[in-house]
Amino acid sequence: MNPLLQIDDLRLRYPGGGFRRRLPEVLKGVSLHIEAGETLGLVGESGSGKTTVGRAVLGLAQATGGTITFEGQDITHLPAGRNRGDAREIQVVFQDPYTSLTPALQVRGILSEPLIAQGIARSDAERRVSSLLDRVGLPKDSADRFAREFSGGQRQRIAIARALALEPRLIVCDEPVSALDLTTQARVLDLLIELQRNTGVAYLFITHDLAVVRHISHRVAVMYQGEIVETGPAATVTRHPQNDYTKRLLLAAPTADPDAQAERRAARQALRGRAEVPTAS
Numbered sequence: 516m517n518p519l520l521q522i523d524d525l526r527l528r529y530p531g532g533g534f535r536r537r538l539p540e541v542l543k544g545v546s547l548h549i550e551a552g553e554t555l556g557l558v559g560e561s562g563s564g565k566t567t568v569g570r571a572v573l574g575l576a577q578a579t580g581g582t583i584t585f586e587g588q589d590i591t592h593l594p595a596g597r598n599r600g601d602a603r604e605i606q607v608v609f610q611d612p613y614t615s616l617t618p619a620l621q622v623r624g625i626l627s628e629p630l631i632a633q634g635i636a637r638s639d640a641e642r643r644v645s646s647l648l649d650r651v652g653l654p655k656d657s658a659d660r661f662a663r664e665f666s667g668g669q670r671q672r673i674a675i676a677r678a679l680a681l682e683p684r685l686i687v688c689d690e691p692v693s694a695l696d697l698t699t700q701a702r703v704l705d706l707l708i709e710l711q712r713n714t715g716v717a718y719l720f721i722t723h724d725l726a727v728v729r730h731i732s733h734r735v736a737v738m739y740q741g742e743i744v745e746t747g748p749a750a751t752v753t754r755h756p757q758n759d760y761t762k763r764l765l766l767a768a769p770t771a772d773p774d775a776q777a778e779r780r781a782a783r784q785a786l787r788g789r790a791e792v793p794t795a796s
């Protein structure tokens with residue numbers, strides 16, 4: 516069986532940069548796959564190209580090389596004017612629920628909009644709103660309120676409900692909990708895990724936070740300067756990484772866990788002399 520999503524040797528250079536100087540290549544041959552119902556965590560420091568991979572999958576950035584295959588179909592290039600976000604099967608949840616939800620619409624409008632765009636009658640679409648709210652743990656009367664009336668965590672639940680409306684097979688989650696406090700982060704992650712259990716949706720989960728990635732991912736791919744440098748089961752990559760860059764990423768991540776702190780002391784010792792090692796916080 517083919518994976519749900521297969522990316523092979525993806526290359527991407529953003530257009531622009533002027534006549535003489537092209538912008539540098541941001542993705543330099545990224546390959547990864549996601550199985551149906553699986554979560555792949557994509558981690559790496561800021562600027563490593565994680566969001567760009569997500570944007571290429573969503574059709575928001577054009578690949579300059581390589582292929583993206585979804586459900587066995589080549590989706591690397593879309594006909595002009597079409598956005599993959601309009602298609603049913605791949606949806607997105609962005610980091611910032613404050614800007615990703617249309618402020619002028621009530622929640623009923625936000626959630627029924629994608630359904631109506633797919634040709635579903637307004638009355639049917641609006642009927643589905645309360646079941647979507649229920650699935651993400653929001654009260655039914657939320658439908659009559661505006662997004663600005665909700666907390667950050669609740670707004671992210673609305674964004675998740677909107678992504679779920681079209682019953683996608685894959686959701687690109689780009690730092691979906693980074694703007695939330697720790698308790699709210701854990702609740703939203705648990706919701707995503709529960710929804711995956713119930714619907715079989717797969718996630719491409721983009722984050723710089725190794726604690727988050729360990730909590731939610733089945734497998735992890737680590738990006739560094741436009742390339743995948745390590746990939747493997749989440750528990751292995753986030754506890755016993757093989758690649759020196761992943762080790763450094765792990766060492767730089769904050770932790771309150773005494774076992775993890777001891778592991779890191781030993782790892783830092785082992786890395787000493789091989790390259791510059793960031794200090795743990």
Ligand SMILES: Nc1ncnc2c1ncn2[C@@H]1O[C@H](COP(=O)(O)OP(=O)(O)OP(=O)(O)O)[C@@H](O)[C@H]1O
Pocket residue numbers: 529538541559560561562563564565566567568723
């Ligand atoms: N629209 C754009 N035009 C030109 N360059 C871009 C554009 N978007 C991103 N870049 C550049 O591409 C590189 C990768 O950016 P990207 O946002 O994919 O990284 P990231 O790993 O997701 O980082 P972050 O965690 O900070 O979002 C960066 O050097 C960035 O400056």
